[in-house]
Amino acid sequence: MIMEIDIQIVNNIDTTSVYQRLSHCKSGGICVFIGSVRDSTQNEKVEALDFETYEKMALKEMEIIAKEAGTKWKLNKVILHHVHGRKEIEEPVVMVGASSAHRDACFEACRFLIDTLKIRVPIWKKEFFTNKTVWVTEHP
Amino acid sequence: MIMEIDIQIVNNIDTTSVYQRLSHCKSGGICVFIGSVRDSTQNEKVEALDFETYEKMALKEMEIIAKEAGTKWKLNKVILHHVHGRKEIEEPVVMVGASSAHRDACFEACRFLIDTLKIRVPIWKKEFFTNKTVWVTEHP
Amino acid sequence: MKILLFGIAKDIIGTSSLLLKEAEKNPKTVGELKKLISNKYPKFKTLSSIAIAVNSCYAEDKTKLQSSDEIAIIPPVSGG
């Protein structure tokens, strides 16, 4: 069984194509997680986020994560897309997903993808508040 | 906190609008599950599925499920879309999702939505095999 | 009393709705209706479960039926 992997670091995430990217004739289930910019964090008003990436390494780590998911679950397709640059409220910043024959595998894999991405992929988020900017130095 | 609910029984599911339907200024996480037609079940080749719905009751049950999810988790938006009629391989047949401040809630809610839909919503699937058609009388 | 039929229930009975004439001894409760149906159409006994909806809500066996109710036989569902 060959698993297809689609990994990207982009200016803007194309959420409209997510089904086309993950649908597969042997998949009955597709699970997608999209992270987006919230208007506040710990009760402070957020104006925007800015993502810096170590792109070469980030792509490599995202591929390692995709392949690790493929060894843990029987998946047909996996995507990991992350943005770089400044993003405003409600804009998508990360989109991960997996497709599989049954839904257990795609749900578990999708959760693994986002959890592991947040721990391991060299991407840094700066929060813009009204009067200051802060590098988030702990994944939430 | 008001939760927005989007429930539909449709001829075709519009997967391209899923982000727009679930994104929200107070949501950092969106989880979506899409079910689609697999080309086989228990090693038998499937040609298509046909969904019959008791539409009035199905919409009512889907709304009950959405509201129940809203009492279990803090959600900003919930969608439950299901098709009726004949669907070919790789076509989407169900799309459910939830958006919330943090990812735990949307993942758990999304899983609850699809699991509960499959148990309770009055929709029936007929499988078209090469030489026969079969009503699926057990949810998988 | 009119009863809507879906999925395999429609195939077993051979029609999309069932009309119980007033002349027949109409069931007074959901439980009685279930018994009546599965006695008349023994194939229902092969299904893993059978539910009755009254006015598009799942009903318990003790729920009373009125001839104005919208009644439906709900064989095991298989959406999604």
Added chain:
Amino acid sequence: MKILLFGIAKDIIGTSSLLLKEAEKNPKTVGELKKLISNKYPKFKTLSSIAIAVNSCYAEDKTKLQSSDEIAIIPPVSGG
């Protein structure tokens, strides 16, 4: 020996890459580099963790460094 800097590491050191001149006593291992950095820039000690990537892979403290390697300081990541 050139070291890439990202996120808060860039702000602490004040530049996007650091050049260790040959004249300086260059670190031989990842562990030595970590010590050198956090002695020279004590603010790194306030971070919850600090990792070093060698040729775009996370490296262990015992990993040997060569001047041709692509070396990067990886402060706590916060993608997603």
